[in-house]
Amino acid sequence: MSVASHLGITLQNYDRQIRTLIPHYDEMLDAAASAVPPGTRRLLDLGIGTGALSARCLRVARHAHVAGVDEDADILAMAKARLGRRATLIHGNFVPAALPRTDAIVASFALHHVAARATKQALYRRIAGSLVRRGMFVLADCCPARDPDLAAAQHAQWRAHLQAHYSAAQARAFLDAWKGEDTYMPLETELEMMRKAGLTPEIVWRRDAFAVVAARKR
Numbered sequence: 049m050s051v052a053s054h055l056g057i058t059l060q061n062y063d064r065q066i067r068t069l070i071p072h073y074d075e076m077l078d079a080a081a082s083a084v085p086p087g088t089r090r091l092l093d094l095g096i097g098t099g100a101l102s103a104r105c106l107r108v109a110r111h112a113h114v115a116g117v118d119e120d121a122d123i124l125a126m127a128k129a130r131l132g133r134r135a136t137l138i139h140g141n142f143v144p145a146a147l148p149r150t151d152a153i154v155a156s157f158a159l160h161h162v163a164a165r166a167t168k169q170a171l172y173r174r175i176a177g178s179l180v181r182r183g184m185f186v187l188a189d190c191c192p193a194r195d196p197d198l199a200a201a202q203h204a205q206w207r208a209h210l211q212a213h214y215s216a217a218q219a220r221a222f223l224d225a226w227k228g229e230d231t232y233m234p235l236e237t238e239l240e241m242m243r244k245a246g247l248t249p250e251i252v253w254r255r256d257a258f259a260v261v262a263a264r265k266r
């Protein structure tokens with residue numbers, strides 16, 4: 049499914065509208081980019097979208113070159129326009145793909161498209177396998193609490209953010225549509241899977257259901 053139809057937006061409005069859909073979007077991407085080691089040369093962005101996270105990473109890792117994977121050709125064209133020669137863009141699915149040897153890997157709001165825990169665990173193993181020793185994996189995503197009451201409160205906070213920009217009915221419709229397509233694994237589950245894959249995760253940013261995790265290859 050294309051990004052535009054998944055999110056229910058016009059693609060050209062993505063960079064503006066994503067902030068109305070995801071609370072703390074800019075803060076999260078800034079936190080994720082800050083976790084990328086400045087000496088990074090090869091950076092892989094899984095689900096690069098318009099290149100918003102990669103652009104920030106390139107300001108931190110000034111000599112890096114980005115390899116960006118995305119299955120949506122239209123959004124890749126937007127990443128190309130933004131990143132130019134500092135990125136190689138790859139049209140494809142990152143789940144079965146062989147990942148290149150790399151210094152750092154980032155993924156923002158892309159891995160919640162991986163629904164099955166076993167598939168995500170296998171992806172984390174391949175991420176760890178493709179990183180150089182002490183390489184860094186950075187995840188920015190919705191990773192709610194495991195406790196059901198806390199998770200419900202976090203969900204209500206997300207709905208309140210949507211209702212600051214849309215009607216209550218529109219907000220509900222967005223959340224209902226994403227519920228059928230996205231899988232937000234609890235933060236504790238994410239951390240367990242990363243450890244099992246040979247990474248050492250640290251939570252570098254956390255607010256409501258959203259988190260940025262920096263996980264170093266052991």
Ligand SMILES: C[S@@+](CC[C@H](N)C(=O)[O-])C[C@H]1O[C@@H](n2cnc3c(N)ncnc32)[C@H](O)[C@@H]1O
Nearest residue numbers: 095096097118119120140141142156157158161
């Ligand atoms: C919500 S967007 C996030 C884009 C960008 N990382 C950001 O933070 O704005 C998710 C992106 O991941 C891509 N994506 C999702 N699953 C994918 C997969 N299995 N393989 C490649 N791209 C995928 C989508 O096409 C989309 O561009």
